[in-house]
Amino acid sequence: MSVRTAAVAGDPVPIDLNGFRRRHRTRPLSAVRPKSLPRAGLDDKERGTAMLDEPGSPSVPGASAAAAIRIRGLEKVYRAQSGQPPMRALRGVSLEIPRGSIFGLLGPNGAGKSTLINILAGLVVKSGGEVEINGHDLDSAWRQARLSIGVMPQELVLDPFFTPRQTLELQAGLYGVPPRRRQTEALLEMVGLADKADVYSRTLSGGMRRRLMMAKALVHRPPIVILDEPTAGVDIELRELLWNEVRYINEAGATILLTTHHFEEVEAICDRIAIINRGSVTLNGPMDEMLARLDRKELVVQLAEPCSKVPAALAGLDARLEGDRTVVIGYQPTRTRTVDLLGQIRDSELQIADLSTREPNLEDLFRTLTREPVLDAAHP
Ligand SMILES: Nc1ncnc2c1ncn2[C@@H]1O[C@H](COP(=O)(O)OP(=O)(O)OP(=O)(O)O)[C@@H](O)[C@H]1O
Ligand SMILES: [Mg+2]
Numbered sequence: 001m002s003v004r005t006a007a008v009a010g011d012p013v014p015i016d017l018n019g020f021r022r023r024h025r026t027r028p029l030s031a032v033r034p035k036s037l038p039r040a041g042l043d044d045k046e047r048g049t050a051m052l053d054e055p056g057s058p059s060v061p062g063a064s065a066a067a068a069i070r071i072r073g074l075e076k077v078y079r080a081q082s083g084q085p086p087m088r089a090l091r092g093v094s095l096e097i098p099r100g101s102i103f104g105l106l107g108p109n110g111a112g113k114s115t116l117i118n119i120l121a122g123l124v125v126k127s128g129g130e131v132e133i134n135g136h137d138l139d140s141a142w143r144q145a146r147l148s149i150g151v152m153p154q155e156l157v158l159d160p161f162f163t164p165r166q167t168l169e170l171q172a173g174l175y176g177v178p179p180r181r182r183q184t185e186a187l188l189e190m191v192g193l194a195d196k197a198d199v200y201s202r203t204l205s206g207g208m209r210r211r212l213m214m215a216k217a218l219v220h221r222p223p224i225v226i227l228d229e230p231t232a233g234v235d236i237e238l239r240e241l242l243w244n245e246v247r248y249i250n251e252a253g254a255t256i257l258l259t260t261h262h263f264e265e266v267e268a269i270c271d272r273i274a275i276i277n278r279g280s281v282t283l284n285g286p287m288d289e290m291l292a293r294l295d296r297k298e299l300v301v302q303l304a305e306p307c308s309k310v311p312a313a314l315a316g317l318d319a320r321l322e323g324d325r326t327v328v329i330g331y332q333p334t335r336t337r338t339v340d341l342l343g344q345i346r347d348s349e350l351q352i353a354d355l356s357t358r359e360p361n362l363e364d365l366f367r368t369l370t371r372e373p374v375l376d377a378a379h380p
Pocket of ligand 1: 078079087089107108109110111112113114115116154
């Protein structure tokens, strides 16, 4: 439990397509300034459709569905292997990811997050259920569905003997982006790799490879961008850069689905979350509503004088000592009025130096849900 704080630097500002670096990079990672800027998300004309609309490119009819991604009853059973029984990684997962949202998919290791994302990416074949991406059914319109998303997988898959520039050019070619619509240089700028554009990818550091993977996901300007642990193992500065890029492409119109284990960052950047545990979604909805469900707050009383035990007058409360100068009283806001609590504190005759409250954060919610699956969204 801790006071909620925004962890990502840089206040959101109105989108300025000519000022990506100026807005987001207080400490530029690369000395090279961008000449042109990537159209990483969508412009109004393209919103809701995939971006490859040039002659000779695969064309994707516009989709009108309100949800960017709609998943119903998704199942995945991995086949038995080397003496292990079959693994049911997804158990009837249903989710809707609204257009324009930044959606955080959270869960402990092995929960099924990457399995779900890899099914969307076409890297894993589902065992059951339905998936619609940008209004296109993954089974009957897989090509359109695939063109609508850019995926940065958890695994770093790069050809070590290709340079970042060649990697992006090849990816653009695979997606049928004609040379004049490619944005290789701008993407290299955006992810801070312009000065490494022509070195073998095998010589890039882990964080640089991740940046290149992100640029790769954006070459065809997809309206939906999926990032599986984009900040795993990267330093604070790069995390900040990546989150700023995520905000930027979202402001430009793209829907974002991401996974990460950094809760403070999820709280700061995501407007909706789902928590997945052992293959099932245990909670799904707007961030604020989710946190309110915990129905727990703490009143923190700083004492003017040291105290060796919780005063008898507070015995009926969920009160504990933190050190010898802080009494912490837990309560349920829906059941206990703060004014009643304050009355009891006054009666205890404690010498109060200061008072504050603590609200639960996403990490508390996550711990509660992954420890006690009873808070299932379908059965609150
Ligand atoms: N190719 C595979 N074959 C068999 N089992 C697999 C395969 N891929 C994943 N699994 C299993 O499926 C379950 C879900 O794995 P998944 O990678 O989806 O988890 P995750 O939520 O992404 O975890 P993490 O946070 O560690 O990335 C795990 O038990 C994992 O061992
Ligand atoms: Mg994973």
